[in-house]
Amino acid sequence: MITDEGLAERPRLRLAQASDLRRHQRVTVALLGRYMLADRREYPCQTMDMSPGGVRLTCAVVGAVGERVVLYLEHIGRIEGVIVRHPPGGFAVQLAATPRKRDKIASQLTWLANREMLGLPEGRSHERLVPKQPGVVVRLESGREIQARVIDISLSGAALASIATPPIGAAVTVGRTPGRLVRYFDGGFGVQFMLPLSPDRFHDGMTL
Template identity: 70%
Template structure:
């Protein structure tokens, strides 16, 4: 028997294993919460936040659902523009099958690796430090009971706000700040911190925003 046949067999096996490894990398999902916005076929943009991402797909939480098979364009912090079609609908959002060139998928994979390493090392998320103090600081907190509490916004990020008030609310309590649904995530002397149920759109994130 020729020595070429075993060599070809070994090469074929190596290529198959390499393809499987590449396929795993292409579909490996990373649980990461990135803020962004998406555009449906109506050409309107809406805020969203990712649940998990792979170079082949992304799952987002959002308020306005699309339809199965509908094309969408998503703009995400750190990843930029992503295009694809809605592959699955869920009560709080949908999953998108990403349409991208191999080069674009490689870039997404590299960026996801960086994001996963940053999370495992406990490095701070940049967006947590991006805060503004709105010109309209006076706001009303509305509780589930219907009670209204006057308050003042200390500062706001895309994902939440620090609120000065006299109320002593428990963690995870549902509250509406102005017209924005939130939940209480931290208490501090003289106030509390809330997390928005849906992140703010980056387009309206400045001192003129009104919650």
């Protein structure tokens, strides 16, 4: 929740309000996700902008205009819609949602927009689990390999225990999963995956 004190410290900042977003104002937001086309093929994607009524995606495989698509987006969850146009690099979806669902999306987008504007820390958006086989090799772009232990993992990233400290922003490959180093903590570092893991392989017996 944004406090009065926070507003006082940033007098020129106009925060997004859910009431504005319910009128389908678009928010520029980059959320990782996956989508399934009508033939049940599944692919990774990232949002470019979104409103409670629609979303524009960047992705490698483009469905046909009029085709039904099911989306799973971090922070938002599962939503459905129809492809309505093909902007460069992806497609735009008109969402099929109840008024209650649209209100929920508006509130989530409001929080995301305000978090970005105020520089608030990113919360954990996904369930996290501890794998049964936590040992993993982390490879840097230079070819250097680091032995690490997975503390916990989510669809979008992992916390790794290691004595090594690659630089923030470094491109890394955790096992076979590409990502980037986004934070340090005592005894290790956090990695955000370049593309989210598929939910069907997310279990404690999984390997990266």
